Amino acid sequence: MLCKFWLIDVLVIYPEIQEDENPIELLKPKIYKCDIKCLRLKNSVISLKEFRFLASKCEEIWFDKSAVKNDAIVLLAELVQIPQSLKNFM
Numbered sequence: 001m002l003c004k005f006w007l008i009d010v011l012v013i014y015p016e017i018q019e020d021e022n023p024i025e026l027l028k029p030k031i032y033k034c035d036i037k038c039l040r041l042k043n044s045v046i047s048l049k050e051f052r053f054l055a056s057k058c059e060e061i062w063f064d065k066s067a068v069k070n071d072a073i074v075l076l077a078e079l080v081q082i083p084q085s086l087k088n089f090m
Contacts, residue, residue, distance in 0.1 A: 005030055005031055006033045013042070040064075052082055055083050063089075
């Protein structure tokens with residue numbers, strides 16, 4: 001039986017350096033449900049689909065040297081509309 005995680009509160013992803021390997025791709029198959037309120041990304045590039053999955057219930061999102069891509073980089077104006085309860089975007 002495969003154990004899956006239910007994420008709540010805060011998810012922090014701070015890889016040492018930006019590499020080809022996406023930590024979200026490694027984590028996502030192990031996630032049962034994502035109810036995080038704060039997403040913090042540093043040195044990361046994630047897909048729009050991954051962002052929607054992780055940030056849908058976020059109140060705070062922190063980006064540091066990070067981006068969301070959907071063939072091209074997704075504009076900030078589009079990203080802030082995804083979480084319905086977003087209060088802060090840094």
